[in-house]
Amino acid sequence: MPAPKNRGGAAPRSVLERVNCPADCRDLSHADCLVLAQEIREFLVDRVSQTGGHLGPNLGVVEITLAIHRVFDSPKDQIVFDTGHQAYVHKILTGRKAQFATLRQAGGLSGYPNRAESPHDLIENSHASTGLSYALGLAQARRRRGDQGKVVVVVGDGSLTGGMAYEALNNIGSLRPDLVIILNDNGRSYAPTVGGLANHLARLRLNPRYEAAKTGISDFLSSIPAVGEPAHEMAKRFKTGMKQLVSPNVFFEDLGIKYSGPIDGHDLEAVEGALKLARNLRGPVVIHVVTDKGHGFSPAEDDEIDKFHGVGAFDIATGKIHGAGVSYTDVFEEVLLALAEEDPSLVAITAAMASSTGLLKFAQRFPDRFYDVGIAEQHAVTFAAGLAMGGLHPVVCIYSTFLQRAFDQVITDVGLHNLPVTFVLDRAGVTGPDGSSHHGMFDLSYLRLVPNLVVSTPRDAAQLGQLVATAVRHHGPFAIRYPRGSAGERVVDLRPLPSLSWEMVKDGGADVLICAAGKMVHVALNACALLESSGLSASVADARFLKPVDRRLPDWARAHRALVTVEDNTVKGGLGAAVMESLMAASVVCPVKQVALPDQFLPHGSQAELLAEFGLTAQGVAAAAVSALEATEGGTARAQEAG
Numbered sequence: 001m002p003a004p005k006n007r008g009g010a011a012p013r014s015v016l017e018r019v020n021c022p023a024d025c026r027d028l029s030h031a032d033c034l035v036l037a038q039e040i041r042e043f044l045v046d047r048v049s050q051t052g053g054h055l056g057p058n059l060g061v062v063e064i065t066l067a068i069h070r071v072f073d074s075p076k077d078q079i080v081f082d083t084g085h086q087a088y089v090h091k092i093l094t095g096r097k098a099q100f101a102t103l104r105q106a107g108g109l110s111g112y113p114n115r116a117e118s119p120h121d122l123i124e125n126s127h128a129s130t131g132l133s134y135a136l137g138l139a140q141a142r143r144r145r146g147d148q149g150k151v152v153v154v155v156g157d158g159s160l161t162g163g164m165a166y167e168a169l170n171n172i173g174s175l176r177p178d179l180v181i182i183l184n185d186n187g188r189s190y191a192p193t194v195g196g197l198a199n200h201l202a203r204l205r206l207n208p209r210y211e212a213a214k215t216g217i218s219d220f221l222s223s224i225p226a227v228g229e230p231a232h233e234m235a236k237r238f239k240t241g242m243k244q245l246v247s248p249n250v251f252f253e254d255l256g257i258k259y260s261g262p263i264d265g266h267d268l269e270a271v272e273g274a275l276k277l278a279r280n281l282r283g284p285v286v287i288h289v290v291t292d293k294g295h296g297f298s299p300a301e302d303d304e305i306d307k308f309h310g311v312g313a314f315d316i317a318t319g320k321i322h323g324a325g326v327s328y329t330d331v332f333e334e335v336l337l338a339l340a341e342e343d344p345s346l347v348a349i350t351a352a353m354a355s356s357t358g359l360l361k362f363a364q365r366f367p368d369r370f371y372d373v374g375i376a377e378q379h380a381v382t383f384a385a386g387l388a389m390g391g392l393h394p395v396v397c398i399y400s401t402f403l404q405r406a407f408d409q410v411i412t413d414v415g416l417h418n419l420p421v422t423f424v425l426d427r428a429g430v431t432g433p434d435g436s437s438h439h440g441m442f443d444l445s446y447l448r449l450v451p452n453l454v455v456s457t458p459r460d461a462a463q464l465g466q467l468v469a470t471a472v473r474h475h476g477p478f479a480i481r482y483p484r485g486s487a488g489e490r491v492v493d494l495r496p497l498p499s500l501s502w503e504m505v506k507d508g509g510a511d512v513l514i515c516a517a518g519k520m521v522h523v524a525l526n527a528c529a530l531l532e533s534s535g536l537s538a539s540v541a542d543a544r545f546l547k548p549v550d551r552r553l554p555d556w557a558r559a560h561r562a563l564v565t566v567e568d569n570t571v572k573g574g575l576g577a578a579v580m581e582s583l584m585a586a587s588v589v590c591p592v593k594q595v596a597l598p599d600q601f602l603p604h605g606s607q608a609e610l611l612a613e614f615g616l617t618a619q620g621v622a623a624a625a626v627s628a629l630e631a632t633e634g635g636t637a638r639a640q641e642a643g
Helices: 022-026 030-051 055-059 062-071 088-102 131-145 163-175 196-205 209-223 229-246 250-254 268-279 328-342 360-365 377-389 400-415 443-448 461-471 520-533 553-558 575-585 607-613 618-630 635-642
Strands: 078-081 151-156 179-185 258-264 284-290 346-350 370-372 393-399 422-428 454-456 478-483 503-506 512-516 538-542 545-547 562-570 592-597
Touching: 022 062, 022 088, 030 055, 030 062, 030 088, 030 268, 062 088, 062 151, 062 179, 062 268, 078 131, 131 151, 131 163, 131 179, 179 268, 250 258, 258 268, 268 284, 328 346, 328 360, 328 422, 328 461, 328 478, 346 377, 360 370, 377 393, 377 400, 393 400, 400 422, 400 443, 422 443, 422 461, 443 454, 443 478, 443 545, 443 562, 443 575, 454 461, 461 478, 503 520, 512 520, 512 553, 512 618, 520 538, 520 562, 520 618, 538 553, 545 575, 553 575, 562 575, 562 618, 575 592, 592 618
Parallel strands: 078 151, 151 179, 179 284, 258 284, 346 370, 346 393, 393 422, 422 478, 454 478, 512 538, 512 562, 562 592
Antiparallel strands: 454 545, 503 538
């Protein structure tokens, strides 16, 4: 059916088309806002189905975000998203909807708040449980400067499982700045939220007596005549006692933070009303809203695992994700399950990411040996240390970028005690479209610093299984990092490696030795073929252990004219540094060229685009090899002749 015509003969614009900045939201009627919320959901499903992205979290915060921009004046009022993956609606309402065709693509719209994109974006870090600390700092700075306006922070119930959030709340209660905290309670982070506070919030939002009791108490106290101090004190004590009876959430109020809720987070009028009241109050306020992750899109609502938290491109009608092949995570899932069947001492730990790190089957098969500690990586590592001290072998499964948060615990609680804890780091190296805070490009560097820790990376699916089998039989700490993406065939190899040594996968001659880590081994082999086609000989060593470095390396280097290291890690402190340290200790003089990621935070984009940009391709490695040979005595003429 054709669209109805307005008086001018043109099709009327949708409400979404009329919204290009936050001020446009404030001009809308309530009826228009309801239409806008629906149009935003349709827009999100359409765009994310083409680009991939964090769909479920954003479908759940449509009304919340719309209410924020109707009540507050961004960027004069500063808005912080604790987990930036829920900021898509914020981007739409702040003038960036036309850029959504480029979402998470190189040079396009970031999937997280981005300070370079808009003055409405403040925090680029996507690590959870940090938003309250950022917001407190911003609010305290405003107070010191005497600035007008509010700081608003949106924090999920999952983020309240992280220790930093509790530290910030304690400090907020002490400093008592003008701060509006929107607690977005959907009962899940990636998966259903775990922990004591989460359980309490669940009971609270499911208890219809809460609101009725709170209203009844308020009406009763209002009816007490003001007949002097004793009656007032009696009423105060009665109110406090009744609040504790029906609302154990005095947790917030005992910290000195006002609390309101729970409120239906999809009732725009109710959320707006609460935010208007909070805007006019002095001091910190928590507005507790209950939402449904994936709200309005049935495939997401029906997804009980992660509610379409982060998806690739998908079919809107069916919700089926396009091109989902066998990943390294899939292979690890099978490997760990098989090893756990043989070894009852194996236990698995995740920080709120069971599905994303390949632990769902383990959790179903061994529920008493599976621990989800919430978004609390520091606790996860020290908890693992305690389990290891008690005679178990914990396998801690965390994204590479998130283990950074527990660096001290890896050093002091596991490394210092030389405990048999296996760290499995998913999403290592260039992860692609999630951008700066998600690239796992620092792990080889920071893990190599830890005494007693074995640091490894597999070149393929089969070697991943071998490394896990080796790790769980090792009597000290052991780390395995592997990349995001396809692992090719589903190969499960449970044979442990006989030693912590490298493998010379191609002994090709005396010109150049290429030492490659992880999936870069295949890039090195392709570079070797290019060099040989130019008349140069090359060997390739699989540096599957960054620590310890193979003792044969100095002899291998002496047998070659030059050496190249290849890694999808920062150029600072990784494989290249390890190789040069080994050669220096053995007094081996050899030209070394590093092919690695630069000493900078990388933007978002596809893995292939980013790796190519920084020379991590067969052509880039071959060029580095030629350059290294040119630095050898008499090597320039030969390299130029071959080129």
